[in-house]
Amino acid sequence: MTTNSRKGIISFVTDCAGWAMAGGTGFKIYLLALFGIIGMGAYAYYLQFQQGLIITGMSNIVSWGLYISNFTFFVGVAAAAVMLILPAYVFKDKDLHEVVIIGECVAVGALVMCLTFITVDMGGPLKVWHMIPGIGLFNWPSSILTWDVLVLNGYLALNALVPLYILYCNYNKKEPVGWRYKPFVFLSILWAISIHMTTAFLYQGLPARPFWNNPLLGPRFLASAFAAGPAIIMIVLIIIKQNTSYPVSVNIFQKLKRIIVISAIINLIMLFSEVFKEFYNFTHHSLSAQYLFFGLDGHNSLVPWIWTAIGLNILGTVLFAVDPSKCNPRYLMVAAISLFTGIWIEKGFGLIIPGFVPSPMGEVVDYTPSGPEIMITLGVLALGVLVMTLLIKPAIVILLEYKKSKAT
Amino acid sequence: MKDNKIDKSDPPENGRTRRSFLKGLSIAAAAGSAGLVTGGCTGEVASEEMGLKWEEYFKKNYRLMSQKEKDETVERLVKLAKIRVGVDIQMSNQAPINNVLYGYAFNISRCKGYMDCVEACVQENNLDRKSKTQYIRLFEMEPGKLDPSTGDGKYHHEVPVEDKFYMGVQCFHCENAPCIKACPTKATWREPDGIVVVDYDWCIGCRYCLAACPYWGRRFNWGEPQVPAEEINLKQHYLGNRMRMKGVMEKCTFCVQRTRQGKLPACANACPTGSRIFGNLLDPDSEIRFVLKTKKVFRFKEELGTDPKFWYFMD
Structure with missing residues (x-):
């Protein structure tokens, strides 16, 4: 424990910062582009802060829009890191163990997006301290929103601290001590499921909105998340494989593929089950589904989106299930992007908007996000991608060096 | 114009407001803000406004305030209204009256859809004119239906219309209100007299x-x-019709600023057909109790178990 070769936290942080920003012209342009989008989003948010949420496309009828849709979807992406953690730590899978840290970095980036989306959606962001227990009033356990605040922040802490500890040990050329972090790993497995179930319960617990008030919502959230999340992790791994010297073996892609296919099929079965329930015997409560899939009273702005989403969903699932290319990265990239985009649309505004339409008073309106709203959304997405990038880059350097030192 | 008419019919100030005013003055003096009393130049006014806003920002949830703190915040809000809009408002923080539980009944055979209630509500409760906010909606209904969501809530023609009837909806002040359960900061709650209110300053706008x-x-x-x-409308209540700000939720409060002084809500007061019955459910001799006992009554979406304090009935 008291080796004098040990490097301290300060050198760890400065080294990591250096590694995070180091890169060729392409990487610099990429960073610059991200900063540009974030800047645009920040400007749009400044306008929203000044004038209020009136500059968005939301209304008293569709009172949650693009922000909450994306929040919901990216909670799933964050939760999906468990699909790497579980096999890597519980089943001692060596291949997935290689990339588990990268999965956790993706989760942290997704959580940053989630928490930022919640913040930009608030009417009084300066009053957020009203929610802090002790100085504010925290309506726990009654309000599901307070549960969500707890589980999201807890999951962020778990997913930031465990990899941080492992990387810090590896940085000092040491094997991390099992009992110091393994309990938190097992905790984070349960926690991952809880973040997505709790987020589903936000909607599922509202009898006012029949479209959401459905016991399948939580399980379906999980199934879609465990397809979309590993899909985005696969995209990240392909990018890493092609741009760095970090070895990503074909076994990893094969295993991820298997996880994705199984989850995507379960997701499609549940989707079919929901559609059957809504349309076999059409009731008053099926109007939201009708609005989503076919349009209602001449309002059909979501119809092209949901059918595109279902098409991409099926395409991605089939591409992964068949895969004649035997894990060719380009093929997998196409499959992952189509599945990811399909679920993004379907679990994002395909889930949130129809919950509000028709309104409890039977009114049907269309929701179109405004320009500033789209800019803020893009800004938040870019922020999350930036966080992911700046975490993954030093992680790769440390893991590579540690491997080298172990080999010698 | 109309609100002046309503205002003139109101009795003069109750003592509480004056008391809170005096208390507030002494607090201000104690705080020692030099510009407060003389307040000549704009810089001093601006710094007074900043100081008041600063104190307002750090105040507690209304339900956790002592009576003294409630009086102080009311005093600050009165001063801020003077500085910002130049009007002298009278704000109350009157507590619920003991042994009162408010209830509302709506006569669907009498209402003719004139919308005087909507207009009176807008004036009384200082509702945003720009977005045309309305707490009350009237739905024009086809015979044979009793669910307002099947009616036309945007009708714009001469009333009454042959073979149609009208249903008004607003906040139903549920005993088992799903909104209260949902709020992450306890910024909305049900008062002992049954009114579901919002602490606008505590709401985070989620x-x-x-x-x-x-x-x-x-x-x-x-x-x-x-x-x-x-x-x-200068006669305001902290939990009622005081001016709201952007980014917060608001709703019908059964006109808490009126009803706690023994008056009818503005909608019931304005209704030309007598379709709106309001009163104390705990008073066996009240009109609302008579309606509930002698008429066929029903409630909207009873199956959700929200237990609204708003009934519909027909003659």
Whole structure:
């Protein structure tokens, strides 16, 4: 424990910062582009802060829009890191163990997006301290929103601290001590499921909105998340494989593929089950589904989106299930992007908007996000991608060096 | 114009407001803000405004305030209204009256859809004129239906119309209100007299309550609400019709500023057909109790178990 070769936290942080920003012209342009989008989003948010949420496309009828849709979807992406953690730590899978840290970095980036989306959606962001227990009033356990605040922040802490500890040990050329972090790993497995179930319960617990008030919502959230999340992790791994010297073996892609296919099929079965329930015997409560899939009273702005989403969903699932290319990265990239985009649309505004339409008073309106709203959304997405990038880059350097030192 | 008429019919100030005013003055003096009393130049006014806003920002949830703190915040809000809009408002923080539980009944055979209630509500409660916020909706109904969501809530023609009837909806002040359960900061609650209120200063604007309400009873301030200075109803209540700000939720409060002084809500007061019955459910001799006992009554979406304090009935 008291080796004098040990490097301290300060050198760890400065080294990591250096590694995070180091890169060729392409990487610099990429960073610059991200900063540009974030800047645009920040400007749009400044306008929203000044004038209020009136500059968005939301209304008293569709009172949650693009922000909450994306929040919901990216909670799933964050939760999906468990699909790497579980096999890597519980089943001692060596291949997935290689990339588990990268999965956790993706989760942290997704959580940053989630928490930022919640913040930009608030009417009084300066009053957020009203929610802090002790100085504010925290309506726990009654309000599901307070549960969500707890589980999201807890999951962020778990997913930031465990990899941080492992990387810090590896940085000092040491094997991390099992009992110091393994309990938190097992905790984070349960926690991952809880973040997505709790987020589903936000909607599922509202009898006012029949479209959401459905016991399948939580399980379906999980199934879609465990397809979309590993899909985005696969995209990240392909990018890493092609741009760095970090070895990503074909076994990893094969295993991820298997996880994705199984989850995507379960997701499609549940989707079919929901559609059957809504349309076999059409009731008053099926109007939201009708609005989503076919349009209602001449309002059909979501119809092209949901059918595109279902098409991409099926395409991605089939591409992964068949895969004649035997894990060719380009093929997998196409499959992952189509599945990811399909679920993004379907679990994002395909889930949130129809919950509000028709309104409890039977009114049907269309929701179109405004320009500033789209800019803020893009800004938040870019922020999350930036966080992911700046975490993954030093992680790769440390893991590579540690491997080298172990080999010698 | 109309609100002046309503205002003139109101009795003079109750003592509480004056007491809170005196108390506030002494607090201000103790705080030692030099500009407060003399307040000549604009810089001093601006710094006074900043100071008041600063204290307002750090105040507690209304339900945790002592009576003294409630009086102090009311005093600050009165001063801020003077500085910002130049009007002298009278704000009360009157507590619920003992042994009172408010209830409302709506006569669907009498209402002719004139919308005087909607207009009176807008004037009384200082509702945002820019976004045309309305707490009350009237639905024009086809015979044979009793669910307002099947009616036409946007009718714009001469009433009454042959073979139609009308149903009004607003916040139903549920005993088992899903909105209260949803709020993450306890910024909305049910008062002992049954009125579901919002602490506008405590609301963080997440809109979860709006999603949770099965009756569409809540309205959000998407932008800064606007009421021309000359149309502002000066008789205000902290939990009622005081000026809201952008980014907070608001809703019908059964006109808490009126009803706790023994008056009818503005809608019931304005109704030309006598379709709106309001009163104390705990008083066996009240009109509302008579209606509940002798008429066939029903409630909207009873199956949700929200137990609204708002009934419909027919003659």
